[in-house]
Amino acid sequence: MKLNVNLGxxxxxxxxxxxxxxxxxxxxxxxxxxxxxxGAIVIKAATGEPRYGNETPRVAETAAGMLNAIGLQxxxxxxxxxxxxxxxxxxxxxxxxxxxxxxxxxxxxxxEKLSNVSTIEAIELNISCPNVKEGGIQFGTDPEVAQExxxxxxxxxxxPLFVKLSPNVADIVGMAKAVEHAGADGLSMINTLTGMRIxxxxxxxxxANGTGGLSGPAIKPVAIRMIHxxxxxxxxxxxxxGGITTTEDIxxxxxxxxxxxxxxxxxxxxxLVCKNLIDQLPNTLRKYGYESxxxxxxxxxxxxxx
Amino acid sequence: xxQEQLEVCVNVEIAKDTFEMKLKGEMEQLVDQPGRFIHxxxxxxxxxxxxxxxxxxxxxxxxxxxxxxxxxxxxGTEWLSExxxxxxxxxxxxxxxxxxxTEVKNEKILxxxxxxxxxxxYHLTKELVxxxxxxxxxxxxxxxxxxxxxxxxxxxxxVQTLVVTDxxxxxxxxxVTDIASEFSQDSTRYFTCGPLxxxxxxxxxxxxxxxxxxxxxxxxxxxxxxxxxxxxxTNESGYVxxxxxxxxxxxxxxxx
Ligand SMILES: Cc1cc2nc3c(=O)[nH]c(=O)nc-3n(C[C@H](O)[C@H](O)[C@H](O)COP(=O)(O)OP(=O)(O)OC[C@H]3O[C@@H](n4cnc5c(N)ncnc54)[C@H](O)[C@@H]3O)c2cc1C
Ligand SMILES: Cc1cc2nc3c(=O)[nH]c(=O)nc-3n(C[C@H](O)[C@H](O)[C@H](O)COP(=O)(O)O)c2cc1C
Ligand code: FES
Numbered sequence: 001m002k003l004n005v006n007l008g009x010x011x012x013x014x015x016x017x018x019x020x021x022x023x024x025x026x027x028x029x030x031x032x033x034x035x036x037x038x039g040a041i042v043i044k045a046a047t048g049e050p051r052y053g054n055e056t057p058r059v060a061e062t063a064a065g066m067l068n069a070i071g072l073q074x075x076x077x078x079x080x081x082x083x084x085x086x087x088x089x090x091x092x093x094x095x096x097x098x099x100x101x102x103x104x105x106x107x108x109x110x111x112e113k114l115s116n117v118s119t120i121e122a123i124e125l126n127i128s129c130p131n132v133k134e135g136g137i138q139f140g141t142d143p144e145v146a147q148e149x150x151x152x153x154x155x156x157x158x159x160p161l162f163v164k165l166s167p168n169v170a171d172i173v174g175m176a177k178a179v180e181h182a183g184a185d186g187l188s189m190i191n192t193l194t195g196m197r198i199x200x201x202x203x204x205x206x207x208a209n210g211t212g213g214l215s216g217p218a219i220k221p222v223a224i225r226m227i228h229x230x231x232x233x234x235x236x237x238x239x240x241x242g243g244i245t246t247t248e249d250i251x252x253x254x255x256x257x258x259x260x261x262x263x264x265x266x267x268x269x270x271x272l273v274c275k276n277l278i279d280q281l282p283n284t285l286r287k288y289g290y291e292s293x294x295x296x297x298x299x300x301x302x303x304x305x306x
Numbered sequence: 307x308x309q310e311q312l313e314v315c316v317n318v319e320i321a322k323d324t325f326e327m328k329l330k331g332e333m334e335q336l337v338d339q340p341g342r343f344i345h346x347x348x349x350x351x352x353x354x355x356x357x358x359x360x361x362x363x364x365x366x367x368x369x370x371x372x373x374x375x376x377x378x379x380x381x382g383t384e385w386l387s388e389x390x391x392x393x394x395x396x397x398x399x400x401x402x403x404x405x406x407x408t409e410v411k412n413e414k415i416l417x418x419x420x421x422x423x424x425x426x427x428y429h430l431t432k433e434l435v436x437x438x439x440x441x442x443x444x445x446x447x448x449x450x451x452x453x454x455x456x457x458x459x460x461x462x463x464x465v466q467t468l469v470v471t472d473x474x475x476x477x478x479x480x481x482v483t484d485i486a487s488e489f490s491q492d493s494t495r496y497f498t499c500g501p502l503x504x505x506x507x508x509x510x511x512x513x514x515x516x517x518x519x520x521x522x523x524x525x526x527x528x529x530x531x532x533x534x535x536x537x538x539x540t541n542e543s544g545y546v547x548x549x550x551x552x553x554x555x556x557x558x559x560x561x562x
Contacts, residue, residue, distance in 0.1 A: 063353065
């Protein structure tokens, strides 16, 4: 069965990719399988300077999910280009860079540097990391700010730009419209939902940062709802994510309106999950009566108005 | 590192809430040094998204088993304690870097363990005793928590094992550091694993001799990809990953 998909200019051999922050820069997972099998690879967020991130504990488990407050730890954009990208260069699979920052200038600088590297085929703009406090600019929740940032990045980057939306907003459709208007080539949705856990013994938050981002199967219905809503108002390609662990989940995301999907937390539970999903997807599609991915997209659920 | 369905051979309570589990499979053959860990999936994973790291306490080359000793502290370890012989456990491993001891010969070594930090030190001591004299100090909260004293005693004359308890209900009353000071002069090196406050105290006390510390940190991936398990370090990048660069570090490499 043909699994290839086009996300605008970007063509993927299948719709499955690991989500940013859950796959490092690929090296660790290459011990388990050939990364060329993936539709694409989204690497960990890059910031202008190296960052240590938050204090530990940075992760906590929840019912069917987890909280994380890594705090965008990364070796900085130059460190990533020098030390991490060479490994990915030889792969025959598109690499998407996830870009973060605390000011518009930082975002622009990082996006520009990464756009100039041939290994990177697209940029994913992370306007939605809930774990970084400084800056105070609400990139992910203020449509005007998101719009301005998207415009600025488009000015310096010739690569397809996917804006990764935060679910921590009242009006997801408004955010999607704003970044589409500013020239985004696609959308990634969703990032994590802000959450918190308290240890009953110490009466303190379990995460050192206090709050963290909720991911995993627990957030899947939120992702499905938001993608379904946004699909009604835009034709932009959507990379869907949030709790995907099975091929049935993938089918559900595509029926909601996604064109490709990313797998985050499930990689921690099973490092082979992306490979297994790709292998099993044709069978699952057939089981539900589809002969191609295109048929699933055409069968998209459009009736519900929300 | 591999992913394997290991078969439970034994799972018994050996002290209060503390279980010894033997798991059979190919993974045993990959355990090249003491101090590495395996990362265990809990249930079918649909409720518990995160695996649980547990140190390898011993390997049995003949029967191809890995021994774990773990304490029931929450839902994950509770599930583990309910496994019976014949059940399968989904394990990733062996993870991380263990105790590097190939060069350690003809030394007087201090091994200091606290609570469930003791298990990896059993495998370590078993390997160290072939070429070294070892003093083992094991600290537990109380008598009912004590385990593996007999097993350490079976290593023979080159290993001296001392047990302390916080409340004095068994062995000497006090902390491992109270006893460690008696041996610090004579020792050439120390190895330690246990709760963070204990590791800090040991590190601060035994500054004169080279130390090797096994750390614990909450893990996401367990393979070095997610940056959940970092610890401040004196190296160039300012951090190390416990799951990939550790769990064992030299004492001057990490900032506790
Ligand atoms: C490298 C390493 C080796 C370890 N070796 C042993 C061992 O040999 N024997 C033993 O009894 N325990 C060991 N631990 C601690 C063990 O991993 C935790 O006790 C266990 O994860 C608790 O899980 P739970 O579901 O029972 O508890 P819960 O409190 O319900 O755990 C919830 C979450 O917290 C995490 N977690 C809780 N405590 C710890 C901890 N101390 N360290 C890391 N993650 C934690 C779990 O992974 C899980 O994600 C080790 C930890 C590490 C990092
Ligand atoms: C540990 C961890 C780190 C993450 N880091 C990033 C990141 O650097 N950039 C980003 O855009 N999203 C990051 N995310 C969010 C994921 O990419 C994904 O959007 C989210 O986890 C939902 O998918 P999931 O439920 O499959 O994990 C991170 C998630 C986790 C769990
Ligand atoms: S647990 Fe993911 S990097 Fe250590």
